[in-house]
Amino acid sequence: MTQEEIIAARRAESWRDELRRSKKAKERMDLVRVKMNELDGEYRSHNNEEVNLGLTKEQAMLEAQRCLDCANPTCMTGCPVSINIPTFIKYIEKGDILAAARTLKETSALPAVCGRVCPQEKQCEKHCIYTQKMKKEAVAIGYLERFAADYERESGNISVPDIDTKNGIKVAVIGSGPAGLSFAGDMAKRGFDVTVFEALHEIGGVLKYGIPEFRLPNKIVDVEIDSLRKMGVAFITNCIVGKTISYDDLHADGFKGIFVASGAGLPNFMNIPGENLVGVMSSNEYLTRVNLMDAANPESDTPVLIGKKVAVIGGGNTAMDSVRTARRLGAERAMIVYRRSEEEMPARLEEVKHAKEEGVEFLTLHNPIEYLGNEQGRVKQMRLQKMELGEPDASGRRSPIPIEGAIDTIDVDEVIVSVGVSPNPLIPRAFGGLEVTRKGTIVVSEDSMRSALADVYAGGDIVRGGATVILAMGDGRKAAAAMAENLLKE
């Protein structure tokens, strides 16, 4: 069956048909979009508690009624892994939440994570008929996804997937971020003997060291890792492939296939004067200290500089996470400095909204050109070039141009540089024979994720540069399908 036929067949099931008819489209359309329950902005800007509290079952079932169960569900075209959105939402409307969760898991390995961190307003919700045709607020697909996944987890009824008979074929995964985890899960399901190698002392990649607790609690990620363990996946931390063990070692150990999911963990700097002053650091350093090393906890041996006047340079999710972390660590003034306007910000809409509620200032159309330090070399001021928007560039975003002579000087005692990341060069350097782009990403064939080396597949940020959790996860699943087919054929 084609994708369209599957969608149609599931929509035609009798319970769905009845449910659809139980309420008029007009009534559904008159309902207003549910509001996420969240902690108060002032309260939460002093602690690490998760900001979004999730929906209640009543709220979720009501929101699910808004979904029109379209014959041609455009929302699905916006989802990078084509979750069967109307099916899971209709299960929620019906009250069968566990069935909704199972539907999500057919295509998404980490629904509780994606429901929290996906940029829905640019994906499914952007393509929902409410947004497209009716100029109304989309069905809250992300909230509903999170609700179903959380409900399943909290009910203690997590479905551990059926595992095919063990086939005894060993496969290795390099990196334990979303790409690596989803690949590992799919291969374990297919009966492979999976080992994940992780350079850090924790499993989870960016989900652990990058995205903060107040947005994605560690326990959510740990549940997923535990269920992989139950499926027989082995995790080896503190092991850097290319340093601790080589490509040849993996072969000698009997690994028949290798999936590279080593991410884009290298911080970019702007190379402007004063960037190496004390108190100027990458968002990776800042977030790693706080999230991975728990530096803000007095029990932790790792220190982190605490700023009272903190500027974060950039407009992406990483910048929002850093600036909101700074607020939580006691910054009286926490600022986003971004060279374009708010409209062009790549961060999720919700993060921008939350940051504002927490008292973060936004200095858009400003670009740092220099940092100035005190006698001890600690940053004390930054010089900002004011910008205006010019013509749209190749990416369609209007490019910022400096306004001559318009320079502001602002007092700061900490600056977090969050202007993007580059692919991790370790594997491209260590595996001779890979094809690598000028930017340092690994070249793979689009449908199989296979690289120039026949037994090496790659996915996630190491292939895409900095991208998203859902794309990384989708890559992992695609690579698993292709590698499994190849290895089982042999």
Added chain:
Amino acid sequence: MNKIVKKEHFSANVVKLVVEAPLIARARKAGHFVIVKVGEKGERIPLTIAGADVQKGTIDLVIQGVGASSKKICALNEGDYITDLVGPLGQAMHIEKVGTVVCAGGGVGVAPLLPIVEAFHKAGNRVIVVLAARTKDLVILEEQMKANSDEVIVMTDDGSYGNKGLVTNGVESVINREKVDLCVTIGPAIMMKFVAALTKKYNVPTLASLNTIMVDGTGMCGACRITVGGQTKFVCVDGPEFDAHQVDFDEMLMRLGAYKELEK
């Protein structure tokens, strides 16, 4: 978890630990380091791999207790475990036969200097070690250095042991006495700065192994960044060894002070 199979005291605050780490023992080369973390809430700190036994699957670490984390490691005993240990990291040192090598170390640099002294000596070089300390009690690893070099010159600030003077006085006396082909220096940034200035005057090629602050040790954070010849470098992946005449030591000094207040 890596087991400590042997512990030796070199002095009151310097210990040698032999640690089980078979994969690292197999992969490491001179100049590589590891990142070590002790306890769940421990800090990740870099330590040079001082030696390895591939057969036994162990590596040697020589640690000087200078602050909370290094003291915590020094306090571990035989049979204890190091919670996390990852490596080998950094670029291997280029060890070759160049002739006469002066190795100048002081303070936190003396422990990581030992394997370098050993490697240059093994490669057939004439190796002269200049060890510097404020006072007699702080002179460490003298015996181990002697066993692996042709000569050890000890310098103390107060003249309580060896010769009175700074590390630079010791290096200069050797340069004035014989032809020196290479100088290697590890120690406090201020010391390396002055060694570099001296050897530059005499045109002696000089390598400095930089002990910057690190977090991950794999190029992910930039905490270890310094400026070499006008360019930003990450010590953990591009180093730790650099041409000392190109390093901006003033900037490094400033950056090392970043957590001084917090670590007190």
